[in-house]
Amino acid sequence: MRPIDERAIRASFRNASRKEVSDLNLPAGFADIDFDRIDYLGWVDPKAPRRAYVITEVDGEFTGALLQQAEQRVIARAQCSWCEDVTLRNDVQLFTARKAGPAGRKGDTIGTLVCANFGCSENVRRLPPLAYEGFDRELARDLRIVKLGEHVRAFLAGLDA
Template identity: 55%
Template sequence: MHALDEGTLRASFVNTTRKEVSDLTLPADFAALDWSRLDLLGWRDPKLAKRAYVVVPTDDGTVGVLLRRADATPVARAQCSWCQDVRLPNDVVLYTAKRAGAAGRRGDTVGVLVCESFQCSANVRKPPPIAYLGFDVEAAREERIRTLRERAAGFAAAVLA
């Protein structure tokens, strides 16, 4: 992911009001982020417990999405839709997002089960377990990174649709 400054990041949001963008709280470590190890930037708002944000690079530019955490939690251990790691050390929760434009103003939403604190970029970079003799761990890791980017970009496209 390319480094973003605060202005570019705020301008990327597609399903928010101007007030919501101005109230957005940046991640605490924003200035020190290692952008080369991120496939998306996601964080929870420290001031508003149910609000989160994700910024996803797409072929058409960077797309920022305001998310709301659902009240209900999955009954069984859920799998993250983006990193699809079955050995997750963290919780997976349902986030919903208003669609961009007129659809969002009508109340249309899209939901996704993702890592609660958006650790997906770190999860896909962990070497996967060796599945069989001759298993190419590095190729599998690269594939996981590529599919994370595709899934997150697909979510951004669903918000824009």
């Protein structure tokens, strides 16, 4: 992901009001983020723990969404819809996002199960276990990175659907 600054972050949201964007709190350690190692920027608002944000590049433009974390945690051991990690070391949480435009004003939302700490970029960069003799672990990792980007972009595209 290309580096992004605070101004571009605030301008990227498709489903947030001006007030919600002005109330946004940047993630802790924002200045230290290694953008070469992430496929999207996702964080829980440190001052509003049920509010989260996700931003990635779609067709060369930054696109972001305001997310709402479900009140209850997922009880069963669910799989993250974005990184599809089957060896999860962290929790998965249901996040919903109000759709953009008239649909969102009517109350329409979309939802997805995502790693609670938004650690998908780290998860997909781990070498997968050897599935069989001759299994190309590096290729499998590269494909997981590509699929993560596709899943996040597809979720953000759903804001306009």
